[in-house]
Amino acid sequence: MYIAAMPRAATTSDAFNAVAEPRRRAILNYLALQERPVGDIVASLGLEQPSVSKHLRVLRDVGLVHVRRDGRRMLYRTNAEAIRPLHEWTSSFERFWRHQLSRVKERAER
Amino acid sequence: MYIAAMPRAATTSDAFNAVAEPRRRAILNYLALQERPVGDIVASLGLEQPSVSKHLRVLRDVGLVHVRRDGRRMLYRTNAEAIRPLHEWTSSFERFWRHQLSRVKERAER
DNA sequence: TTGACATATTCCCATATCGGAATGTATATT
DNA sequence: AATATACATTCCGATATGGGAATATGTCAA
Incomplete structure (x- = not known):
């Protein structure tokens, strides 16, 4: 019996993996303000x-963008809600960098 | 002349890529409260x-953890400051999910 | 010095990219 | 119907994993 290896996780496995690619972040930034057809991106x-279509496919698969058809164009928009889990994970560290910062400040003041 | 292909970016290329791996996030969570030797992780x-040593290597390379030697042990701790860029990127979408949420709320109230 | 202990690195391999080129599919126009 | 437009998908090739096993490195203890 063969047990599958576990290489790097698929980019479509979750938002963390999908957002690791800088071009996908650029697309999300661009589509945050309003929906846009692929050609505009x-x-x-x-x-x-x-390349854009492939990135959009990944973003769609993890729910980071929504699409609707408009004639022969496809209008994409960022689904900000799907970014929340990342925001929440990073927020759990906020108090730590605040502490570190205040320690640096204290040292500087002394 | 050969031009290098551009496959998936290295996990050590930045914090976004490094935290895409769930075990590395678990390690960061664990090391946030206080420094710990590898054996504890x-x-x-x-x-x-x-496996842990390899993940720590990636985290070190992008500055997400700091290390110091203590005899034959290596004490690691999370460098929360390095998580800030991710927090800031996700924060730029906060107003959008707030809007989406209020729209959903309005619809529910009607 | 010789071991024991703690951690790091290397080698191997199956897998998942990402870009580029070519091709496929759906809708609109004439 | 035939063509054009807008996207999506597939195939290819080079590369970077991530786990497992084995091995190397570094420090302390007897």
């Missing part, structure tokens, strides 16, 4: 169309 | 020692 970010 | 998280 291609033009604005200067990426190849197939 | 192994025992607490139930991972193999070489």
Whole structure:
């Protein structure tokens, strides 16, 4: 019996993996303000169309964007709600960097 | 002349890539409260020692943990400051999920 | 010095990329 | 119907994993 190896997790396994790619973050930033067709993303970010479509596919699979068809165009928009888990995870460290900061401040004041 | 391909970015390329791995997030959570030797992480998280060392190596390379030697032990601790960029990126979407939420609320109230 | 203990690194391998090029699919226009 | 437009998917190749096993490195103890 063969047991599957566990290499790096799929980019579609969760929002953390999906957002690790900088171009996908750029797309999410771009689509946060309002929905846009694929062509606009291609033009604005200067990426190849197939590349953008593939990134959008990953973002869709983890729920980071929503889509709707408009004629022959596909309008994408960021689903901010799906970014919340990341925000919450990072927030749990907020008090620590506050502490570290105040310690640095104290030292500087002495 | 050969131009290097650009596959998935290295886990050590930045904090976003480093925290994409769930075991590394678990390690960061564990080391947030206080510094700990590698053996404690192994025992607490139930991972193999070489695996933990390798994850710590990645976290060190992107500055997410700091280390100091204590005899034959290595004491690691989370450097919360390095998590801030992720927090700030996710925070830029906060107002959007607030909006989405209020829209959902409005609809529910009607 | 010789061991024991704690941690790090290396080697191997199956897997999941990411970009580029080519091709496929759906909708609109004439 | 035929063509054009807008996207999506597939195939390819180079690369970076992540776990497991084995081994190396470094420090303390007798």
